[in-house]
Amino acid sequence: MDRRLFCLLMIGVIIMTQQNNEQFIKPVGNADEINELLRRYGVKFGIYKNGVFNEQFFPFDPIPRVISSEDFKSIEKGLVQRVNALNEFLFDIYHDKKIVKDGVIPENFIYISKGYLAQCEGITPKNRIYSHISGIDLVQAKDGEWYILEDNLRIPSGASYPLIARELTRIAAPDAFSENEIIDNRNYAKLLKETMNYANCGGISAILTPGRYNAAYFEHSYLAEHTGSVLVQNDELFVEDNILYHRTYSGGKTRIGVLYRRIGDEYLDPLNFLPESLIGIPNLMEAYRSGNVGIINAPGNGVADDKGIYYFVPKMIKYYLGEEPILKNAPTYLPFYDDDMKYVMDNLGKLVIKDVAEAGGYGVVFGSDLTQEKLEEFRQTIIAEPRRFIAQEVIDFLDLPILDNGKTVMRKADLRAFVLSGETTKVWASGLTRFSRNPDSFVVNSSQGGGFKDTWVLKTGT
C-alpha cells in the first residue's frame, strides 16, 4: 500500500461520535509511533511484583477523550467548589472543628481516620491552603452526568503523563491539533510553579522523592525539570534552627522555601510520625509548624480524602460555602449508619465495596464477582468492621473507544482532574484519562495494567 495512503488511513480513518457531546474526533496519529516517542522520553512507571521492581512503559491510546467546552465549564465550577470546601474543612478540622460540633460529621469519622494527624492540630499553612494539588477522580455515566469517585488530597500523581503525551502527539500528528480547537494543556508546569511559589516561605523550591525505585519517579523528575525545582532525597536535606536546608556538594547549605513532597505523611518526619521511616527528614514538622517552609500538600490531608469522609463532602459544601454541590458523588452508603448497613446487606451482590484504607485500585470488591460463600464471608467482615468500608452503586460508566491491536474496542475509563490552589483555585484544562485494558474490568489504575489517553478540552464555541 502506498505509504502516504497508509499513514492517512492510520491517522484519520477512525471518526467516531461521542455520546455526550457529539463531537467528531480523529485519533491522534499512530499508536506505535507515539508509544515509541514516549519510550524515547522515558515515560515509565515502576511496579513491584513479587518483591521485584520493574519499570514499565505506560501504554498510551491515541484516541483522545474529548470534553466539550460547556461540559468542562460545569466540571470546572464543581471542582473549584469542591476543593475550596475541602480546604475549609481541613482548616476547620485542625482548628475549631465546628463541623463536628454542629453535628454535620460524626466525631468518630474524624478521629479514627488514619489520615487524621494530631501532630497537625493548630497548624495553619501559609495562605491557609492545605490541598495545593488535588487529584479528583470522576467518571461520566452513560447519561452524560459526571460523578465524583474519589478525592486525592495527599500526593495525587499522574499529571506528567498527559503533559508529555500532548507534547509528543503534537509532533506525531500536528493536523489533529490544527483542525480541532483544543485548549493547550502544556501549562501544567507553569500552574504548578505558581502554586509552589505561592506556598513558598522563603528559599528555593524542591521536590522530595523517595528515589528512583518509586512508582512515580518519572513524574517527580519530569516535574522538577519543568518547574525548575531541585529534585531531592531526604539525605540531602536537614533542619537547623527550624529551617529546612539542602546540603550542597561543596559542604554549603541552601534554604528551601517550599517542599513538594512525594512521600506519604507517615514517612515525612521520623521524629513526629513513623520513627522507623528511612526516607523522612527529622524535625521537618518543626520547620513547617514555625512557618519556615511550605509543604505541598499539607500533612494531615488524609482526613479529608478518606473514602469514609467522601460521603460527607456534599454536606461540607453546603456547610462551608452555603451552596448546593455542582458535582454529584456516586451514590454511597456508610455501613456505619444502621439504615445504610441494612441497604448494604440487602444489596451486597450488586454494590461495589471499598476498603477506606486502601488506594491505587486495591481493596475494591464488586459484589457481583463474589461466590455466595465469599459474599457471606465478606458480609460478616462488614458487620464486624462497619467503619472500614463504604459501599457504592456500580455506575455504568461511559465506555470510551481505544485501539486494541488495530481494532477499536470500548473500555471503561475515568478522569483524574487536577485542581491547583494558589492565589485562586484553578482546574487544569486537561487531566489524566485512564482506561482498563481488560474488557470486563472497571479498574483503570496503571498499577493494575491500565493505560492512558490524552484529554482534550475544546475551546469555547467549538
Next chain:
Amino acid sequence: MSTISKEHSDRLFWLGRYTERFFITLRSLDKLYDKMIDDKQGYKEYLSYFGLADKYSDSKDFIHSFLYDESNPNSAAFCLERAYDNGIVLREEISTKTLSFLQMAKDTLTNSQSKANIRLSLLPLKDILYSFWGSVNEHIYDDEIRNIIYIGKTLERLDMYMRMKYPFADVEKEFIRLCKNLHRVPKGTPYRYNTNYLCTVVEVLGTERDYELFSDKAIKSLEHLFEPMEVTV
C-alpha cells in the same frame, strides 16, 4: 539550578565517565571488527590492554560478549546501562531531551542484536552519542553541572587512551582537555583536583619516553585525582 548535592555531583561525574567508556568501547570494537576480517585472533591484544583472560571460543563470541553481555563489566551494554542509571536520576539537571539520547542508544544497541549486519546497525549509535553531547551543551545552562560531566568524560578518555596505548600525541591532547576542565572547578568542591596526583600525571606525560615507560603510574594517579589533600601544619 544553583544547588547540587553530593549524590548528584557523583552521578554527573559517572554519567560522563560511563557515556564516554561506552563510546570508546564501541569505537574500539568497530576497529576490531575490521581488524578481525584479516586476523581472527585480533581481539587478543584488546584483552591484554585490560589484563583480561581470553575465555572466548572465537571472535564472534568475544564481540557478542563485549557488545551485549551486561554481566561483563567491560561490555558496551554494561557501560550504557550504568550511564543510563546515572542519567535517569539527573533528569531535571540534564533535561529530558538529553536523557532521551541514552534511551535511544539503549534501544539501538538492543535492536542491533537481531540484525544481519551488526556493524552497520551500530553506526547510528555514534550519531546518537554526538547528539547526546550536543544536547549536554545545549540544554545544561549551569556551567558547574556541565563541567562535572565533562571532567568525567575527559578523565575517562585519558584513562582509556593510556590503557590502550594510544599514541602520545593523542594522550597529550586529551590531558590538556582534562586540565582545562579541572581548572574550572571551584575550590572547596569535591572535583577540585589533588595537586600531588595531578603533578604525577604531569610528570609522566612530560615526554613521550616517560609516557611509554610510566603510563601505569599516571593511570594510578588518575584514580586518586579527587582525593582530599592532606593538610600539614
